[in-house]
Amino acid sequence: xxxxxxxxxxxxxxxxxxxxxxxxxxxxxxxxxxxxxxxxxxxxxxxxxxxxxxxxxxxxxxxxxxxxxxxxxxxxxxxxxxxxxxxxxxxxxxxxxxxxxxxxxxxxxxxxxxxxxxxxxxxxxxxxxxxxxxxxxxxxxxxxxxxxxxxxxxxxxxxxxxxxxxxxxxxxxxxxxxxxxxxxxxxxxxxxxxxxxxxxxxxxxxxxxxxxxxxxxxxxxxxxxxxxxxxxxxxxxxxxxxxxxxxxxxxxxxxxxxxxxxxxxxxxxxxxxxxxxxxxxxxxxxxxxxxxxxxxxxxxxxxxxxxxxxxxxxxxxxxxxxxxxxxxxxxxxxxxxxxxxxxxxxxxxxxxxxxxxxxxxxxxxxxxxxxxxxxxxxxxxxxxxxxxxxxxxxxxxxxxxxxxxxxxxxxxxxxxxxxxxxxxxxxxxxxxxxxxxxxxxxxxxxxxxxxxxxxxxxxxxxxxxxx
Numbered sequence: 001x002x003x004x005x006x007x008x009x010x011x012x013x014x015x016x017x018x019x020x021x022x023x024x025x026x027x028x029x030x031x032x033x034x035x036x037x038x039x040x041x042x043x044x045x046x047x048x049x050x051x052x053x054x055x056x057x058x059x060x061x062x063x064x065x066x067x068x069x070x071x072x073x074x075x076x077x078x079x080x081x082x083x084x085x086x087x088x089x090x091x092x093x094x095x096x097x098x099x100x101x102x103x104x105x106x107x108x109x110x111x112x113x114x115x116x117x118x119x120x121x122x123x124x125x126x127x128x129x130x131x132x133x134x135x136x137x138x139x140x141x142x143x144x145x146x147x148x149x150x151x152x153x154x155x156x157x158x159x160x161x162x163x164x165x166x167x168x169x170x171x172x173x174x175x176x177x178x179x180x181x182x183x184x185x186x187x188x189x190x191x192x193x194x195x196x197x198x199x200x201x202x203x204x205x206x207x208x209x210x211x212x213x214x215x216x217x218x219x220x221x222x223x224x225x226x227x228x229x230x231x232x233x234x235x236x237x238x239x240x241x242x243x244x245x246x247x248x249x250x251x252x253x254x255x256x257x258x259x260x261x262x263x264x265x266x267x268x269x270x271x272x273x274x275x276x277x278x279x280x281x282x283x284x285x286x287x288x289x290x291x292x293x294x295x296x297x298x299x300x301x302x303x304x305x306x307x308x309x310x311x312x313x314x315x316x317x318x319x320x321x322x323x324x325x326x327x328x329x330x331x332x333x334x335x336x337x338x339x340x341x342x343x344x345x346x347x348x349x350x351x352x353x354x355x356x357x358x359x360x361x362x363x364x365x366x367x368x369x370x371x372x373x374x375x376x377x378x379x380x381x382x383x384x385x386x387x388x389x390x391x392x393x394x395x396x397x398x399x400x401x402x403x404x405x406x407x408x409x410x411x412x413x414x415x416x417x418x419x420x421x422x423x424x425x426x427x428x429x430x431x432x433x434x435x436x437x438x439x440x441x442x443x444x445x446x447x448x449x450x451x452x453x454x455x456x457x458x459x460x461x462x463x464x465x466x467x
Contacts, residue, residue, distance in 0.1 A: 004027050004028070004048065004049075005047045006027050006028070006029055006049045006112055007051070008050075009050060009052040009053070010053045011078055018102065018103050035059045038060055042064075043070075049115040050075045051077075051112075053101075057090070058089070058093050061094045061095060072119055074116070074119040076098070076099050076112075077095040077097070077099070078099050081098070099111050138165075139156075140152065140234070148175060150169055150170070151169070153169070159240070160238060161211060163211050179209055187206060191204045196232060205218070217244075218239060222235055222236020345380060345384055346377075349371070349374050349380065350407065354367050354369065354384070361395065363395060364401075366403070369406075371409060382441060382443070383462070386418075386441060387407075389437055391405075394420045397426075398424075398426075400423075409466060413463045414462075416460075416461070419459040422457050423457075424458050425452060426450060445464075445465055446465065447463050449462075
């Protein structure tokens, strides 16, 4: 009881020597004259026990009960117990205890000690109730049986199940087992039984069916305790985790979608890469096969013509026409092979390939490049064919006088810009020719933006990851 406080209100008729026994026991006494003084003292500091006379207690008790922070105060009324009227008045105050005046020292100490214990218990109960009311779950105590019989369960269970707590107490209306989802009951019983037999806590997630028919997920944590009669009881808590389970399911579905998207991107990149390899193969076959045959046939005809001066002039003219057709066909074949995949791109890199592209463009093209090293083949091919297609569109549709191409490597990306001073207003809707450029850039995880205001030319900007 050391450092405990007791507030004495009024009781001037009690001789001061009566309080000495409390002071000797280590209790700090405070004296006030009336109810207002008592309320001020109780508001200023925590005083667990109040001793007051009957008239004072009649006014003090209603004021105390209206103050939540003073609800745990233990009030003892001092009264003349030999007077039936005063005893009745003392009991009617609603105080916690009544004590005879004048006080007997031993009785006074015992009553104050009991009051201090009662005040602490009341404080602890209030704290426990506050914790129970604020825990986002239902606390329970019950029997370990198939019905999940509840001896006590907090009101939060109504938020979780839709049924009031009183429904479950001693199975008065329904058993808690009845709200467990039918498909999960065996799992719950088996899991708890294993934990109880192993004398360890259990932690399980299962479904319940609410009053409105909604299925929700709960997390239950608890442990068994043995009673004196050898029966086991369960203490635990039940939490609604439906939102968490939904978030986890959404995350799993997102991961699946991302994996599928990654596979789609990878397959698209493989398709583009395979197409580029096929183009290079066709270009090599044309160069090493068909072109060489055309060249060989042309040289043979030229040699034959040079060695036969006696051929009539009409035959010479026809032969010259054949040679001209062969040369034209060879030029077209070379142009076709170059369009499929220019050999200079594979052999010399993007910078030299762009220079060759500019040389063959129908309008002036200014090429500016900053490439410290060769890039991966898919990146170079994507950049080259994007630029080639863009310049083709400029020549066909832009009515431009000039165009420019800027290529540089910055912060892990190959940055490409193609611009012109033409009419602008390029069609950027899905399905247009520019969509093909977007698809090729996207195949290597790049991005393409288009700025094409009418009358202000067109600028295409592509960013391709180098790594």
